[in-house]
Amino acid sequence: MFKNKTILLTIKPCNSLPSQGPESSVRLSDVSRSVDSENSRYNADLYNDTIVLPSKDVISRMSHEDLGSLYHRFVQYVTSLQVLCRRVTRVGQLDDGGWEICDDHHYKPSVNCLVYSFGIKDDFSFDDEMGKQYGCEVHSFDPSNGLKDHKRSEKVTFHSYGISNDNKDFVSGKGTRWKMKNLNSFKEFLGHSSKQLDVLKMDVETWEWRILPEMISTGSLQNVRQFLAEFHIAISPKEPSKEKYKMALYIFKDLYDLGFRIFWTHRNLWCKFTSHDGIKRSGCHEISFLQV
Numbered sequence: 001m002f003k004n005k006t007i008l009l010t011i012k013p014c015n016s017l018p019s020q021g022p023e024s025s026v027r028l029s030d031v032s033r034s035v036d037s038e039n040s041r042y043n044a045d046l047y048n049d050t051i052v053l054p055s056k057d058v059i060s061r062m063s064h065e066d067l068g069s070l071y072h073r074f075v076q077y078v079t080s081l082q083v084l085c086r087r088v089t090r091v092g093q094l095d096d097g098g099w100e101i102c103d104d105h106h107y108k109p110s111v112n113c114l115v116y117s118f119g120i121k122d123d124f125s126f127d128d129e130m131g132k133q134y135g136c137e138v139h140s141f142d143p144s145n146g147l148k149d150h151k152r153s154e155k156v157t158f159h160s161y162g163i164s165n166d167n168k169d170f171v172s173g174k175g176t177r178w179k180m181k182n183l184n185s186f187k188e189f190l191g192h193s194s195k196q197l198d199v200l201k202m203d204v205e206t207w208e209w210r211i212l213p214e215m216i217s218t219g220s221l222q223n224v225r226q227f228l229a230e231f232h233i234a235i236s237p238k239e240p241s242k243e244k245y246k247m248a249l250y251i252f253k254d255l256y257d258l259g260f261r262i263f264w265t266h267r268n269l270w271c272k273f274t275s276h277d278g279i280k281r282s283g284c285h286e287i288s289f290l291q292v
Contacts, residue, residue: 097123119202126201132155
């Protein structure tokens, strides 16, 4: 049950921390939960429990173990719900390939909706259904599946491009050259610079970590209503590094500060690893956000 409060993850007052030097560490035991005090600061939704990450300064001083616990276990940030969507709708296949969108009146795709879908492989079920069910103009992108640019249906157009943090071609491990653009360049290329993106979907196999900082810094996400992405913190049995956890938590912090709230999350058990303390964890999470 959602309650009328917001849970903020923040540090205790300075006099309760062991050391306050610029290089001092922060233990997870030094991090406490504070309720309600900063709702206005974070523009929090008062109708649900919201977990807010600590500042980047606090994150930067945490140990590897505590960063992993913060990401996965202590507050389970990537599995927490931050805003209530009353009508979560699965679009596309029920198994891999489908995605959850929010069908609440205030957030559902508009009459002239626009969808960008990055990372298709051979499954167009989400893209096709967004075109059929909502009548959206859908642009599907994937440079890796060998398909050429084509009009798939009246509503769905495929582009053999990939999304990146710049506009430079990428040469894959097999020597194949992929055409790449950043989000703003795609919007300009397709004549959508001033249009709202009702849904931005991204499943790009770890490229999200290089793409999102550019999107955040350039304001590319400003007109995105729903953002759906798979986050790959680990795609091998090896535990992510301390720097990888910090980078990921910085990005989630930035997304929150831009107004993006998690309304649905799902573990992809294809990605599994065992942490150094013997805990089995998922390395991939499909997360759906609303911009509130």
